[in-house]
Amino acid sequence: MDAGVQNHSVVSSDVAEGFIGVIYGDVGTTSFRCSAITPIDRNEFVQVRHWQCGMVLGRVEELQRKTDLSLEKAQLVSDGEDVQVDEKVSAAIHVIGYRDERGLLQVPRTPFRAGESVYKAEDSLIRQVIGLLDSERKGAYIGVLIGHEIQIYLDINAMVQKHVSVLAKTGGGKSYVVGVLMEEFMKHGVTVVIIDPHGEYSSLRDKSKAEATERKFGVKPRSYSDQVLEFSPDVKVNPSAHPLRFTLGNLEARDILGLTKLSNQRSHLLMLRKVLDALRMAGKAYSLAEIIALLDVEDDTTVGSLIDELEYLREVEIFAKEGTKIDDLVVKGKCTIINLKGSPPDIQELVVSRIASALFELRKVNKVPPMLLVLEESHNFCPQMGVAASSKILRTIASEGRKFGLGLLIVTQRAAKVDKNVLSQCNTQIILKVTNPNDLRAITASVEGLTASMEDEVQRLPIGVAIITGGGIQMPLMVEIRPRETRHGGESVKVLPD
Ligand SMILES: Nc1ncnc2c1ncn2[C@@H]1O[C@H](COP(=O)(O)OP(=O)(O)O)[C@@H](O)[C@H]1O
Ligand SMILES: [Mg+2]
Known part of the structure; x- marks a missing residue:
């Protein structure tokens, strides 16, 4: 057939199943318009035959209702007159492409032909062209493709090896989708540790009370109570948790001072160093109580403020002679929640830094199973501006964790405030509704293949819908x-009852 053909007659190929309309106007290779006789929604997939390439997949980018209602006639309508309006719906289609004989994704190099019929895409073509994972064995079932009943599975290996980010404004559904992923990881026996500043994840033990969910999802409520472990520095606030304790043994004077408000005071540093040296000489495990007792006999006027600060740390009860054993904390195939509800920010940072460092070191020597570390509120633990106690180790895990089978899952409502070095390492991105312009910019800078219309879409995503990239x-x-x-x-929390 001749690509440059000037005239051809078109005959409606009648109204077959899934028929949407016909290509019209100026036709391109990457986009075109078609009439939309049958209703279709934005973002749905369509298919159309290309005269050289066979069936090609496209996506509805925009819909427009073209009408002949002029301003003058609109005036008449408001005056109560009966006016005839002629309307036709036009759809802008973005061409995704087709698979060639070698299975490579290709986009036609010549334009489609006007008059060609456009259909709602068949599931088999969508699967083939977008290359969906059909193996449930290593896939995490996250949801269905919008507008189609195709279940989407994310590659678990890809997620653990190349890190994940979940980005959305507050209330955008981040923790909800992370919960979905946790269920899937437990189902597949993947080991996970969750840093949970708000105590939201203990409910993974409880079966959902939701009545039968929509059939297309095929989800049945269940509990994972036998796979969930929970630890917390504050078991008074979180009685369902085991206590989380660290030893002081490998903390230097500077580290301990860093947990107080006195970090810059040299006299305190020297005093603390002297006391720690004395305790270490004795060769036994020690706690804050022993440090305080030794400081108490120091003959120095400024020691009082240091003791006050250490007393405060002692009340937090994070340090003990015997720390929580890593074998108790991380168990193959289980999901460990580090519940930080009620712990002050400096303690939270300390916990994250200690746990992340321990996991990284132990993964290097294969003493803990390959696993995923989930970090809620990650802008607090690896901020773009300033440093947190956990900044350095998180950056290290982001860049080197994949070598050792230690994945990160970063969750934040402020993409712009997370260390770019960490965010840019996340290869699977789950983006829910975002409206803040700075965060949008940070996201588009770190996501590959996001079309302009999708970028626009991020601001309008309804709750429960995500744009997902990577993960296979x-x-x-x-x-x-x-x-x-x-x-x-x-x-x-509802302020007013329903
Ligand atoms: N996929 C979803 N399906 C149904 N409800 C959802 C979904 N995602 C979020 N929600 C609802 O929206 C609210 C906020 O979600 P949440 O995950 O807690 O937000 P975030 O962690 O981003 O602040 C929740 O109360 C939840 O009920
Ligand atoms: Mg949340």
């Missing part, structure tokens, strides 16, 4: 997140 998916997809099997613990 070859192009950004809009996914309706599946319902939870367990109870979501992060429900907003």
